[in-house]
Amino acid sequence: MSKYWSERVRELQPYVPGEQPQVDGLIKLNTNENPYPPSPKVVEALQASSLERLRLYPDPYSRPLQTSVANLYGLKPEQVIVGNGSDEVLAFAFMAFFMQDRPLLYPDITYSFYPVYCQLFGITPRTIPVREDFTIALEDYPSDNGGIIFPNPNAPTSIGVPLEEIESLLKRNTDSVVIVDEAYVDFGAQSAAALVDRYPNLLVIQTLSKSRSLAGSRVGFAVGHVDLIEGMDRVKNSFNSYPVDYLAQIVACAALDDREYFNRCRDQVIATRTWCTSALEELGFEVLPSQTNFLFARPPTPVSAAELAQALREAKILVRYFNQPRVSEYLRISLGTDTEMTYLVDTLKTLLKPRAQI
Amino acid sequence: MSKYWSERVRELQPYVPGEQPQVDGLIKLNTNENPYPPSPKVVEALQASSLERLRLYPDPYSRPLQTSVANLYGLKPEQVIVGNGSDEVLAFAFMAFFMQDRPLLYPDITYSFYPVYCQLFGITPRTIPVREDFTIALEDYPSDNGGIIFPNPNAPTSIGVPLEEIESLLKRNTDSVVIVDEAYVDFGAQSAAALVDRYPNLLVIQTLSKSRSLAGSRVGFAVGHVDLIEGMDRVKNSFNSYPVDYLAQIVACAALDDREYFNRCRDQVIATRTWCTSALEELGFEVLPSQTNFLFARPPTPVSAAELAQALREAKILVRYFNQPRVSEYLRISLGTDTEMTYLVDTLKTLLKPRAQI
Numbered sequence: 001m002s003k004y005w006s007e008r009v010r011e012l013q014p015y016v017p018g019e020q021p022q023v024d025g026l027i028k029l030n031t032n033e034n035p036y037p038p039s040p041k042v043v044e045a046l047q048a049s050s051l052e053r054l055r056l057y058p059d060p061y062s063r064p065l066q067t068s069v070a071n072l073y074g075l076k077p078e079q080v081i082v083g084n085g086s087d088e089v090l091a092f093a094f095m096a097f098f099m100q101d102r103p104l105l106y107p108d109i110t111y112s113f114y115p116v117y118c119q120l121f122g123i124t125p126r127t128i129p130v131r132e133d134f135t136i137a138l139e140d141y142p143s144d145n146g147g148i149i150f151p152n153p154n155a156p157t158s159i160g161v162p163l164e165e166i167e168s169l170l171k172r173n174t175d176s177v178v179i180v181d182e183a184y185v186d187f188g189a190q191s192a193a194a195l196v197d198r199y200p201n202l203l204v205i206q207t208l209s210k211s212r213s214l215a216g217s218r219v220g221f222a223v224g225h226v227d228l229i230e231g232m233d234r235v236k237n238s239f240n241s242y243p244v245d246y247l248a249q250i251v252a253c254a255a256l257d258d259r260e261y262f263n264r265c266r267d268q269v270i271a272t273r274t275w276c277t278s279a280l281e282e283l284g285f286e287v288l289p290s291q292t293n294f295l296f297a298r299p300p301t302p303v304s305a306a307e308l309a310q311a312l313r314e315a316k317i318l319v320r321y322f323n324q325p326r327v328s329e330y331l332r333i334s335l336g337t338d339t340e341m342t343y344l345v346d347t348l349k350t351l352l353k354p355r356a357q358i
Numbered sequence: 359m360s361k362y363w364s365e366r367v368r369e370l371q372p373y374v375p376g377e378q379p380q381v382d383g384l385i386k387l388n389t390n391e392n393p394y395p396p397s398p399k400v401v402e403a404l405q406a407s408s409l410e411r412l413r414l415y416p417d418p419y420s421r422p423l424q425t426s427v428a429n430l431y432g433l434k435p436e437q438v439i440v441g442n443g444s445d446e447v448l449a450f451a452f453m454a455f456f457m458q459d460r461p462l463l464y465p466d467i468t469y470s471f472y473p474v475y476c477q478l479f480g481i482t483p484r485t486i487p488v489r490e491d492f493t494i495a496l497e498d499y500p501s502d503n504g505g506i507i508f509p510n511p512n513a514p515t516s517i518g519v520p521l522e523e524i525e526s527l528l529k530r531n532t533d534s535v536v537i538v539d540e541a542y543v544d545f546g547a548q549s550a551a552a553l554v555d556r557y558p559n560l561l562v563i564q565t566l567s568k569s570r571s572l573a574g575s576r577v578g579f580a581v582g583h584v585d586l587i588e589g590m591d592r593v594k595n596s597f598n599s600y601p602v603d604y605l606a607q608i609v610a611c612a613a614l615d616d617r618e619y620f621n622r623c624r625d626q627v628i629a630t631r632t633w634c635t636s637a638l639e640e641l642g643f644e645v646l647p648s649q650t651n652f653l654f655a656r657p658p659t660p661v662s663a664a665e666l667a668q669a670l671r672e673a674k675i676l677v678r679y680f681n682q683p684r685v686s687e688y689l690r691i692s693l694g695t696d697t698e699m700t701y702l703v704d705t706l707k708t709l710l711k712p713r714a715q716i
Contacts, residue, residue, distance in 0.1 A: 002583075002585035002586065002588070002589055004455055004534070004535050004558075004559055004586060005454060005455065005592075006453065006456065008453065008457050009453065009454050009455075009589050009592050012593070014591075014594075014596045015595055015596060015599060016595075017415070017418055017595075017599040017600070020415055020417055020418060022421075028414070031414075033413055033414050034413050035413075036413065037409070037410040037412070037413055038410075038412050042409065042412070043409050046404075051395070051404065052396075054396050054400070054571065054572055054574035054609065055393070055395055055573060055574065056574055057375070057376075057378055057389055057573040057574065058574050058576070059378055059380075060375055084442050084576075085598060085600060087597070087598045087599065087600075088598045088601075091598065095364065095366070095478070096364060096367050097362055097363065097367075099365075099366050100364050116595075116596045117596070117597075120453070176362070200362075213413040215412070215413060215414055215415040215416075215600075216412035216415065216416050216604035217412055217603050217604065217605070218416070218600055218602075218603040228360065228362060230360070231367050233372075234363075234367050234370050234372050235367060235370070237373055237374075237474075238370050238373060238474045238477065239445070239449050239475075239478060240442060240449065241373060241375040242375070242443060242445075242573075243442060243446075243576070244576075245442075245575050245576040245605075245606055246574035246575065247575070247603075247605045247606070248603055248606075251605075
């Protein structure tokens with residue numbers, strides 16, 4: 001703690017991202033990265049790019065990329081804003097819509113960056129409990145609020161909300177912005193992007209980090225009514241005029257435009273999810289019904305999730321453990337390749353067996 | 359204006375960056391980009407990079423890049439924070455140190471993003487006039503302040519502050535953070551990075567956009583006492599854990615490590631500056647003594663700077679005009695290649711001649 005820090009910064013409890021190990025040879029199932037490389041079109045696009053062009057500033061609005069996103073959902077480019085990963089897009093949206101007196105509502109179990117943004121931007125949060133089965137109870141969200149945000153599917157629970165329930169919420173909540181954070185939507189949930197033309201207070205945020213295999217490129221986007229996008233542009237242009245660099249724009253366009261490759265990778269992740277869920281259940285895990293590229297699973301009693309995460313780490317497998325209320329007996333396990341997941345399941349068998357025999 | 363915007367966003371007057379034209383064939387002397395391409399080592403490094411790696415998150419602290427920056431100034435990597443362009447680094451620093459009750463001091467003529475950050479983060483600014491000759495008068499900065507920031511050299515004036523004057527300021531201003539924003543320092547001023555080990559409240563910010571020809575890659579950094587860097591890390595980790603993407607990290611390291619190429623480009627820009635200054639003076643311009651890669655110049659009476667900028671635009675040359683107090687009779691002209699600058703000088707001759715004859 002330094003006397004030079006502003007009071008706001010002294011009070012911050014920063015987000016802790018999943019570990020990015022500096023050593024090779026680990027099976028990395030801790031940050032929900034895609035096990036498959038980006039589209040070959042990404043490589044082609046990079047090879048065709050002009051590196052001489054790096055001396056110039058990039059397009060501040062990432063226009064070709066806006067168009068690629070708009071095409072994906074049948075929207076106009078002006079309904080799209082692109083940022084340096086969906087975390088930056090979220091930060092812009094928090095500043096644009098949620099910095100106000102009324103509280104921001106979000107689920108008690110959710111993406112742990114939301115409370116951090118609230119601290120950074122001086123927003124009062126109010127958490128609404130998820131149900132006993134970990135599903136989000138949108139009917140519990142009161143109308144008097146300064147905004148609502150939730151991931152769909154939720155993280156780290158992996159469970160999606162049906163689109164009808166989101167539409168019901170939008171029908172009764174018209175005075176504040178509703179953000180649906182769809183980082184994992186491509187793996188099985190329904191995108192609310194289909195609703196943005198009907199609800200002027202709906203903002204949908206997505207990332208290219210997961211389903212497009214581009215976590216390394218830091219590209220995310222939001223779609224919504226042009227007025228919402230304009231508000232976020234005002235924040236962007238008051239924070240960093242050029243948030244997405246030239247190469248990231250090229251890479252992202254190529255990935256978005258290659259829908260065939262995208263479908264193939266997604267289908268493979270879903271197939272892996274199906275057999276992995278069964279395999280873990282056979283080992284006695286309780287596995288929540290996942291619509292994402294990860295599983296949220298409780299080891300069989302009396303195995304402790306924290307200890308199991310540590311044992312897996314010693315076996316060179318990284319998974320994510322959250323020491324937080326209601327979820328401290330679960331592990332979040334990213335879906336890797338079939339080879340990686342087979343190794344995980346075999347390792348779990350070994351780790352769990354001696355305990356059962358004792 | 360939308361009813362969904364937060365009050366803060368309604369009141370914002372966002373920064374307006376220099377135009378990034380969407381048509382070819384323009385001579386772009388409006389955003390201080392380097393006329394020379396990035397180092398050939400950048401191309402080699404990109405070709406050697408693993409695009410498969412893009413599926414994984416980048417190193418959240420850009421560690422190899424921290425080391426490259428540290429090596430540049432004989433510092434420790436922990437004294438370095440890297441961000442998505444120096445604008446993001448500035449934004450982190452404003453949040454980390456300047457969000458407080460006492461006013462932030464900066465020159466009345468300066469980088470026009472500073473007042474925008476103040477609006478966005480609720481900081482009260484107090485401007486201190488530059489002298490009649492446009493030099494920064496650091497002796498006029500009172501000790502009772504919540505922070506001090508100024509560019510060295512200043513923008514858009516192009517004039518540097520001697521290092522002794524900065525050190526004098528640091529000796530008497532020990533209760534708040536002093537930021538020296540060195541976007542243009544490599545073109546002829548002295549970096550205050552040499553002082554960070556002696557003054558725990560000094561933060562020095564630089565960019566790779568100008569002297570390293572990497573505006574397209576969006577990489578900037580700050581160096582200072584480890585406690586200042588830790589405060590900024592707290593903000594970074596509360597805003598965007600991974601601000602610099604994988605390819606940008608690779609590109610930036612390669613550019614920083616190729617000092618021979620850097621020196622060659624810088625020397626060429628300085629040589630162009632010398633003859634261009636004389637050529638404009640011969641045409642009757644008043645040219646401020648530049649230590650940057652641009653000239654800040656007043657056209658000969660009675661030519662209006664605004665009209666001349668427009669006339670140059672019609673001749674397909676973009677320069678920057680600021681319709682602001684004290685500088686509205688000046689043009690900011692980036693230093694291009696010798697060919698581009700010869701074309702500029704010839705065009706100016708043509709544009710100014712008929713007026714002189716009328």
